[in-house]
Amino acid sequence: MAANDIIQIHHVNFYYGAVRALTDISMQFEKNKVTALIGPSGCGKSTLLRLLNRMNDLIDQTRVEGEILFEGRNIYAPQVDPVEIRRKIGMVFQKPNPFPKTIYNNITYGPKLNGVPAADLPGLVEQSLRQAVLWDEVKDILDKSAMNLSGGQQQRLCIARALAMKPDVLLMDEPTSALDPISTAKIEELVEELKRHYTIIIVTHNMQQAARISDQTAFFYLGNLIEYNKTEKIFTKPDVKQTEDYITGRFG
Amino acid sequence: MNRKNKEVFIKYLFLLFALVSIIVLGLIVFSLFREGMPLFATVPFRDFLFGLEWYPTYDPPSFGIFPLIVGSLIVTAIATLISVPLGVLAAVYISEIAPQRVKGILKSVIELLAGLPSVVLGFFGMVIVAPWLQETFDLPTGLNIINASVILAIMAIPTISSISEDALYAVPREFKEASYALGATKFETIAKVIVPAALSGISTAIMLGMARAIGETMVVLMVAGGAAAIPESLFDSVRPMPASIAAEMGETPYRSAHYQALFATGIVLFVLTLAFNLIADYVSHKFKQTGSATL
Amino acid sequence: MNTNGMAGARLMRWRYLKQTIFFTLVRASALLIVLALGGILFHIFYHGLSAINWEFITRPPTHSMTKGGILPAILGTIYLTVGAVAVGLPLGIASAIYLTEYAKQGRVIRLIKVGINCLAGVPSVVFGLFGLGFFVIFLGFGSSILSGSLTLGFLILPTIIGAAEEALKSVPQTFREASLSLGVSKWQTIYRIVLPNALPGILTGSILGIGRAAGETAPIMFTAAAYFTAKLPGSVFDEVMALPYHIYVLATAGTNIEATRPIQFGTVLVLVAVVLGIDLVAIVIRGYMRRNKRW
Numbered sequence: 001m002a003a004n005d006i007i008q009i010h011h012v013n014f015y016y017g018a019v020r021a022l023t024d025i026s027m028q029f030e031k032n033k034v035t036a037l038i039g040p041s042g043c044g045k046s047t048l049l050r051l052l053n054r055m056n057d058l059i060d061q062t063r064v065e066g067e068i069l070f071e072g073r074n075i076y077a078p079q080v081d082p083v084e085i086r087r088k089i090g091m092v093f094q095k096p097n098p099f100p101k102t103i104y105n106n107i108t109y110g111p112k113l114n115g116v117p118a119a120d121l122p123g124l125v126e127q128s129l130r131q132a133v134l135w136d137e138v139k140d141i142l143d144k145s146a147m148n149l150s151g152g153q154q155q156r157l158c159i160a161r162a163l164a165m166k167p168d169v170l171l172m173d174e175p176t177s178a179l180d181p182i183s184t185a186k187i188e189e190l191v192e193e194l195k196r197h198y199t200i201i202i203v204t205h206n207m208q209q210a211a212r213i214s215d216q217t218a219f220f221y222l223g224n225l226i227e228y229n230k231t232e233k234i235f236t237k238p239d240v241k242q243t244e245d246y247i248t249g250r251f252g
Numbered sequence: 253m254n255r256k257n258k259e260v261f262i263k264y265l266f267l268l269f270a271l272v273s274i275i276v277l278g279l280i281v282f283s284l285f286r287e288g289m290p291l292f293a294t295v296p297f298r299d300f301l302f303g304l305e306w307y308p309t310y311d312p313p314s315f316g317i318f319p320l321i322v323g324s325l326i327v328t329a330i331a332t333l334i335s336v337p338l339g340v341l342a343a344v345y346i347s348e349i350a351p352q353r354v355k356g357i358l359k360s361v362i363e364l365l366a367g368l369p370s371v372v373l374g375f376f377g378m379v380i381v382a383p384w385l386q387e388t389f390d391l392p393t394g395l396n397i398i399n400a401s402v403i404l405a406i407m408a409i410p411t412i413s414s415i416s417e418d419a420l421y422a423v424p425r426e427f428k429e430a431s432y433a434l435g436a437t438k439f440e441t442i443a444k445v446i447v448p449a450a451l452s453g454i455s456t457a458i459m460l461g462m463a464r465a466i467g468e469t470m471v472v473l474m475v476a477g478g479a480a481a482i483p484e485s486l487f488d489s490v491r492p493m494p495a496s497i498a499a500e501m502g503e504t505p506y507r508s509a510h511y512q513a514l515f516a517t518g519i520v521l522f523v524l525t526l527a528f529n530l531i532a533d534y535v536s537h538k539f540k541q542t543g544s545a546t547l
Numbered sequence: 548m549n550t551n552g553m554a555g556a557r558l559m560r561w562r563y564l565k566q567t568i569f570f571t572l573v574r575a576s577a578l579l580i581v582l583a584l585g586g587i588l589f590h591i592f593y594h595g596l597s598a599i600n601w602e603f604i605t606r607p608p609t610h611s612m613t614k615g616g617i618l619p620a621i622l623g624t625i626y627l628t629v630g631a632v633a634v635g636l637p638l639g640i641a642s643a644i645y646l647t648e649y650a651k652q653g654r655v656i657r658l659i660k661v662g663i664n665c666l667a668g669v670p671s672v673v674f675g676l677f678g679l680g681f682f683v684i685f686l687g688f689g690s691s692i693l694s695g696s697l698t699l700g701f702l703i704l705p706t707i708i709g710a711a712e713e714a715l716k717s718v719p720q721t722f723r724e725a726s727l728s729l730g731v732s733k734w735q736t737i738y739r740i741v742l743p744n745a746l747p748g749i750l751t752g753s754i755l756g757i758g759r760a761a762g763e764t765a766p767i768m769f770t771a772a773a774y775f776t777a778k779l780p781g782s783v784f785d786e787v788m789a790l791p792y793h794i795y796v797l798a799t800a801g802t803n804i805e806a807t808r809p810i811q812f813g814t815v816l817v818l819v820a821v822v823l824g825i826d827l828v829a830i831v832i833r834g835y836m837r838r839n840k841r842w
Contacts (some may be wrong), residue, residue, distance in 0.1 A: 084730070109739070269645060270650070280677040494765070521672070
């Protein structure tokens with residue numbers, strides 16, 4: 001257990017009703033690294049991601065066993081406030097989901113409710129939008145509805161919105177699956193840039209993407225963690241046959 | 253942890269608001285029983301329910317509501333006979349056959365029909381339909397069972413039609429496509445696949461339409477004629493329970509036996525409609541449609 | 548093979564004939580409903596229009612209600628409706644928030660929903676008895692705007708809950724997730740994101756309930772409505788005249804029923820215009836919102 005692990009997962013099982021979606025998962029995520037979670041649909045990779053900021057709390061009749069430590073504290077301990085956790089662990093979703101508000105108000109929504117003084121907001125908006133490489137495109141239309149932006153811009157806005165909370169970890173759930181190739185490339189560059197300040201955990205079904213942007217890659221299959229290693233290793237000589245079959249596209 | 257406690261507090265506050273409907277239901281029962289039950293200290297329950305004579309202001313009075321119950325049931329039954337075919341067929345037309353434009357118009361028409369205040373329909377039955385009936389069929393009065401039933405049917409049609417339409421609409425397209433692919437005509441598909449698949453929703457619609465008819469007040473008050481006797485023909489007048497309550501409550505002394513008898517009639521009416529609603533609820537849950545749910 | 552073909556052709560003709568008959572029936576049903584609404588509205592407008600003038604809607608009745616206007620009844624209906632909305636709308640929205648945002652599938656939610664369905668099915672005259680027994684007598688509010696508004700407010704509660712639930716459910720789940728993922732609490736998410744986006748839908752849906760409150764007669768007969776008051780109400784503890792009750796009174800118990808027919812039709816027209824006007828606005832806004840939905 002290295003000292004620079006920001007999140008540690010110990011023997012986690014997860015159930016939707018009676019159906020077990022994750023089986024005995026144990027793994028760590030390193031600080032300021034990009035970790036990719038890959039695997040075929042329904043393998044549990046998104047479920048695991050949503051466990052890390054307790055988004056699965058929103059789904060009825062789900063149950064978690066085991067421990068998930070964030071900076072050494074179990075986020076599923078009874079006295080923990082999930083709202084607190086989500087402030088520090090931000091999330092970007094599969095489909096861009098800006099609020100039907102102005103661009104400016106999308107960014108300030110979270111900080112305002114968490115007590116950031118009004119005087120700091122304009123600076124925070126600019127900083128977040130710059131980090132998300134969106135500033136130049138939207139600086140003149142901050143008071144326009146976010147719904148008018150293109151899909152790629154909306155997704156970068158959602159990233160900026162998450163960054164405005166100054167999280168420690170950024171969870172990305174297939175953030176480019178709804179985007180065109182050019183927007184996808186922009187987001188990938190952005191991830192590269194962001195990992196200097198943030199720990200990024202990204203779920204993707206696009207293996208080239210995982211190979212391009214991640215430092216570590218975890219392969220899931222049917223709710224099990226099959227293999228977890230340096231990305232280079234996973235994509236060149238994986239230890240497990242199933243991993244190899246998947247990344248070479250020989251998967252049934 | 254302060255915020256967490258606040259969140260929990262807010263949640264329970266909203267639960268309290270959500271329970272208001274049940275609390276009101278409880279208060280309705282409480283009020284009806286508080287004002288109505290004392291009657292049974294002097295009038296036996298059997299005589300009340302099955303007594304054939306409703307002479308609340310005679311001396312001595314008789315409080316037999318059987319003719320009122322019969323009046324309610326008969327106008328409801330005939331209204332159902334009229335409104336079910338019309339309502340269900342209209343729903344079939346809207347959901348399966350009508351062109352898009354007609355569909356929109358028809359849905360608005362039904363919504364407007366649902367929006368007509370009952371006193372307006374009662375007035376229409378009294379002032380337009382009744383004189384016409386009286387002249388055409390040479391009757392002593394146009395305020396009778398058949399008139400009340402027709403007007404009640406008009407009131408029940410929107411309920412039956414809109415809920416049936418939801419049920420028909422919810423039938424998965426795959427069912428229809430499978431039927432067409434086997435060479436069935438549109439009529440055969442509707443009759444043998446779509447309607448059977450929506451049957452629980454349609455039954456619910458009918459139950460709710462009947463509940464609406466049996467509890468409707470202004471129409472039967474203004475149109476049914478008000479005779480508290482068991483009718484012998486469809487052109488006789490009747491005095492359904494709601495009519496009796498509405499007509500007499502204003503003139504009866506506070507907490508007299510008559511007053512109590514009207515509340516007791518309210519209990520019977522309440523129990524009757526509650527039964528209809530619970531059956532509708534049971535049907536819609538027990539036989540939940542495949543595909544998206546009804547209601 | 549040949550005979551088979553002949554028989555097959557005959558069978559096909561028969562199948563299509565059945566379809567034609569059925570379609571004709573279905574279209575006739577739809578047409579009949581349209582004609583019913585059309586006929587009712589035609590008669591009301593035809594007879595009512597001539598009674599309506601500026602005096603009629605701005606003056607109180609005179610000469611034992613055989614002449615003059617209906618201003619007190621119009622105002623009374625407005626007061627009662629506004630009161631009913633003030634009671635029903637907040638409670639209804641709060642109930643719906645619990646049901647859609649907080650409740651987990653299970654016994655509690657099932658119980659609440661059955662309660663709401665049963666409340667929706669309670670006959671209007673029973674609501675009247677409840678209002679009389681509980682607000683007028685038990686709580687001692689007397690026959691007043693307050694008692695009438697509370698009674699009507701609970702009457703429209705199920706409609707508003709239904710409308711609010713539907714509107715809240717139509718707010719995309721992704722909005723909630725986005726807000727929560729930013730470390731915003733559940734209540735703030737509801738208050739800042741869910742409610743503002745649902746509000747237009749809640750209001751248009753509720754308008755149908757509001758129209759119903761304006762048109763109901765039986766619930767206010769024993770709780771709020773006065774046969775005649777020349778003075779306008781001074782407080783919520785005063786009785787008021789109301790359009791629906793005024794129609795009933797004039798049509799059944801007025802001093803000169805036949806001679807006041809024009810006034811009756813005029814009053815009916817005003818009530819219908821108010822209620823259907825409210826409904827029509829809701830239907831138009833809803834159609835507009837559906838076409839311009841941004842998510």
